[in-house]
Amino acid sequence: MNVTELAAVDAPRAARVLSAVRDDALSGRRPRPAPRPVIEESWGRMLRSGVDPDHDFRSGLLSPEEIQRRREDSPLRHVLPVLREGLVSVADTARHIMVIADADGRVLWREGSSAVLRKADGLGFLPGADWREDVVGTNGVGTPAVVRRPVQVFAAEHFVRSHASWTCAGAPVTDPRDGRLIGVVDVSGPLETMHPATLAWVDSVAKLAEARLRDLHLTALERLRAVAAPVLARLGGRALAVDREGWTAAVTGMPYTSRIALPKALSPGRRPLPGLGPCLVEPLAEGWLVRPADEPLPSGATRIVLDLGNPRRWTVTVSGGAGSWTHELSPRHSELLFLLAEHRAGRTAAQLAADVFGDPRRTVTVRAEMSRVRRYLGGLLEHRPYRFCDAAEIEVVVPDEPSGLLPFSEAPAVLRARAASPPP
Known part of the structure; x- marks a missing residue:
């Protein structure tokens, strides 16, 4: 034995x-x-x-x-x-x-x-x-x-x-x-x-x-492919849609590759990418639209609409020259994006913790939630401090009555905004 x-x-x-x-x-x-x-x-x-x-x-x-x-x-x-x-x-x-x-x-x-x-x-x-x-x-x-x-x-x-x-x-x-x-x-x-x-x-x-x-990976690529398909159909030319780590969801006009190398901190605009050279990069839901730089640049600035007008459903819609996509928001993400729209200069993690919880020490929770938000907004959100990127146009749709603004929320900053008339 x-x-x-x-x-x-x-x-x-x-x-x-x-x-x-x-x-x-x-x-x-x-x-x-x-x-x-x-x-x-x-x-x-x-x-x-x-x-x-x-x-x-x-x-x-x-x-x-x-x-x-x-x-x-x-x-x-x-x-x-x-x-x-x-x-x-x-x-x-x-x-x-x-x-x-x-x-x-x-x-x-x-x-x-x-x-x-x-x-x-x-x-x-x-x-x-x-x-x-x-x-x-x-x-x-x-x-x-x-x-x-x-x-x-x-x-x-x-x-x-x-x-x-x-x-x-x-x-x-x-x-x-x-x-x-x-x-x-x-x-x-x-x-x-x-x-x-x-x-x-x-x-x-x-x-x-x-x-x-x-x-989970295949499901995420399917979601991204569903968003990217109409965008790629409108664009023509050469383009591909990839997730945040460079895995390809859809491609048109160029050879398929399973993954492209992306820099860790990628932001929208004209960017050199390994193996592709200069590229035009635009955000898509949970990913990026990538086009070789010799393709014509889509017209129109990136526009972000934060729709808080419905008391039961909150969304963020991103649109630009290549098309638009919408993401449904959780209550917490609705609060955070509302506060960032209200403070275009940005908020630190401690400031957001005070705004949402009334306690500036709860930065770990804030950073965790902002990390989740950045998974779908990506380069449209900057950090240190957290803020929308300067190039984006921001619109916030709020209810007609201030009391209807995020009615579930007990965040101190939202309570102050709700009490104001008219709302921000």
């Missing part, structure tokens, strides 16, 4: 065997039985990189603001329901926790058994902690990120001695569009919770998350 089989029936005895194996390996002796290849290779990396097996090194935690920023930037936020449904309920019953880390090995989410969460606190397995393999040794977050496949780490297979009372199984989650690592999902718990089927369970849920990300 190998150690893995032994662990399934007698976890304490398997842990003692692995402890002796680990001691032999660290002492330079040939361990018997030999560790599993994935663990032996990881231990070799740890010895070469100088990780101390007898001291639990803990890097500084990320600030709450940075954790929130990374959560908002992480594609894994879109598949949290899949991960929770597949892992958390079972993990809680089985005295495990689910941990989700980003591609840098930083813990972003933890859920599950409250008793196990407290044990994880004692190991420094906290939100914002750095669990890269070359920082904390062989583990169920950092090691799968290195080898790019699911790994279970049991007891003394952890390189750092203080983690030997723990068992974990982690699987990498990759971007289905390009294979890029976007994070690791891990199920961890005390030694006695080890089960040989845990790794297959975690891996299957990670693959479900990847499939969901693929579906």
Whole structure:
């Protein structure tokens, strides 16, 4: 019986065997039985990189603001329901926790058994902690990120001695569009919770998350294609519609390419793009219209109409020389865009927090919401401070009666505007 089989029936005895194996390996002796290849290779990396097996090194935690920023930037936020449904309920019953880390090995989410969460606190397995393999040794977050496949780490297979009372199984989650690592999902718990089927369970849920990300990508391209089709039909010539990351939704008059390289901070206008040269760039809902610069520039300035006239439905419509598109707004986004239209010079995150919540300290929430707004308005919104771009014409449609302005809102700035006559 190998150690893995032994662990399934007698976890304490398997842990003692692995402890002796680990001691032999660290002492330079040939361990018997030999560790599993994935663990032996990881231990070799740890010895070469100088990780101390007898001291639990803990890097500084990320600030709450940075954790929130990374959560908002992480594609894994879109598949949290899949991960929770597949892992958390079972993990809680089985005295495990689910941990989700980003591609840098930083813990972003933890859920599950409250008793196990407290044990994880004692190991420094906290939100914002750095669990890269070359920082904390062989583990169920950092090691799968290195080898790019699911790994279970049991007891003394952890390189750092203080983690030997723990068992974990982690699987990498990759971007289905390009294979890029976007994070690791891990199920961890005390030694006695080890089960040989845990790794297959975690891996299957990670693959479900990847499939969901693929579906979301294709659905988003379909939405963009529906907006772009009439625009491309009117324009003629050469043009393509791409999402915010450059993935192509529609193309006309030029060879199809699945993706074009876009600069991180793209704004409307004449811009050089890799592989295409000088291009004319205009915003589309959740994407961009891109035309080679030798095509005639569409006439007409970009116009943004914020329609708050209907007490139950609020929209933003963007129109320009290439056509127009409309996006329905949530109540919170309606408030934020109304305030930016009222303050064309811009508002800082603290000012918007005071305007919406009456508390200038709630900047994390404001930044998260503005990040969502910028996904569909893109370069039409500037930041530092947040504001509409100077080149856009802004129109706000409000109800005839000031009391009808965003009637759901209790934001202090909206209450002041609602009390005014006539409304802004």
